[in-house]
Amino acid sequence: MRRGSAHCHWLDLKRTRGRYRACSLDGSGGARRMEPNSDEDKLFRPSYVASMELPERTGLVNVEDIKTNLSDEFSLASSSSDMSRRSSLEPRAHIQVSLRIKPFTALERANGSQGCVSLEDSTSVILKPPKSSLSRLLEKTAGQTIQKFTFSRVFGPEATQEEFFEGTMKQPVQDFLEGCNRLVFTYGITNAGKTYTFQGTEDDVGILPRTMDMLFKTIGGRLYTKMDLKPIRWRDYIKLTKDQVREETALKNSLLRLTREVGGYFIKKR
Numbered sequence: 001m002r003r004g005s006a007h008c009h010w011l012d013l014k015r016t017r018g019r020y021r022a023c024s025l026d027g028s029g030g031a032r033r034m035e036p037n038s039d040e041d042k043l044f045r046p047s048y049v050a051s052m053e054l055p056e057r058t059g060l061v062n063v064e065d066i067k068t069n070l071s072d073e074f075s076l077a078s079s080s081s082d083m084s085r086r087s088s089l090e091p092r093a094h095i096q097v098s099l100r101i102k103p104f105t106a107l108e109r110a111n112g113s114q115g116c117v118s119l120e121d122s123t124s125v126i127l128k129p130p131k132s133s134l135s136r137l138l139e140k141t142a143g144q145t146i147q148k149f150t151f152s153r154v155f156g157p158e159a160t161q162e163e164f165f166e167g168t169m170k171q172p173v174q175d176f177l178e179g180c181n182r183l184v185f186t187y188g189i190t191n192a193g194k195t196y197t198f199q200g201t202e203d204d205v206g207i208l209p210r211t212m213d214m215l216f217k218t219i220g221g222r223l224y225t226k227m228d229l230k231p232i233r234w235r236d237y238i239k240l241t242k243d244q245v246r247e248e249t250a251l252k253n254s255l256l257r258l259t260r261e262v263g264g265y266f267i268k269k270r
């Protein structure tokens with residue numbers, strides 16, 4: 001993600017009228033879009049180009065209502081954690097919120113960065129203010145400097161990409177394959193590790209390629225193998241003529257020449 005852009009990556013897994021739709025966007029809102037061509041010869045096929053569907057807004061929105069609803073779903077447990085709030089974070093809750101704690105980079109270690117987050121158990125962390133700000137904080141908010149936050153699950157700095165995928169994504173992808181819609185997104189300040197978690201690195205890919213891998217492996221036997229369909233907008237697709245197939249193939253080949261395969265994934269050449 002570019003510096004200064006919205007701090008969020010998301011993956012929208014939807015199944016509509018028997019079709020799978022997996023849409024991935026980055027913080028710039030960069031969903032791919034293609035121009036409509038013809039509406040003839042529409043056939044059902046999995047489409048990988050999608051967009052968000054926002055519910056129709058009817059009338060004025062009461063901001064206080066929105067706040068109330070979100071408070072039911074999310075919970076920031078303070079040191080005096082109350083159990084009724086915790087219930088929204090139990091495994092059966094509609095929203096699962098996982099925390100991933102990033103290890104210090106070499107630069108951060110060299111700069112003497114200090115750890116302020118400590119794992120209490122697999123679902124909660126304790127946050128302590130940095131020593132440099134402690135005396136100032138103590139004057140203002142004595143007794144409130146240590147806070148406890150509870151999540152569906154907490155992953156420490158040593159958690160691998162595979163462990164994180166297994167612990168957070170495997171179930172939603174399984175649910176999606178069984179017909180449920182799922183939306184997954186990462187959220188955090190700049191440098192928090194969103195891109196690393198979502199895309200990963202060449203050697204250790206993140207949740208997005210792992211999700212695609214799981215999806216394609218599962219639906220592999222049911223894929224339409226001819227190359228004569230092209231998605232348009234987010235719900236439809238068109239059947240290409242022979243000339244269009246040739247054009248598309250040339251375009252895909254030129255794009256593929258810009259990539260190389262690493263461990264079964266295609267990444268951009270440097």
Ligand SMILES: Nc1ncnc2c1ncn2[C@@H]1O[C@H](COP(=O)(O)OP(=O)(O)OP(=O)(O)O)[C@@H](O)[C@H]1O
Binds near residue numbers: 101105
């Ligand atoms: N779990 C991790 N293990 C090892 N390195 C990590 C981990 N998470 C993040 N990093 C490293 O920390 C740095 C910042 O991570 P990343 O670029 O993913 O942050 P970001 O949240 O996407 O930032 P921005 O919003 O500015 O784009 C990168 O060098 C990345 O490789």
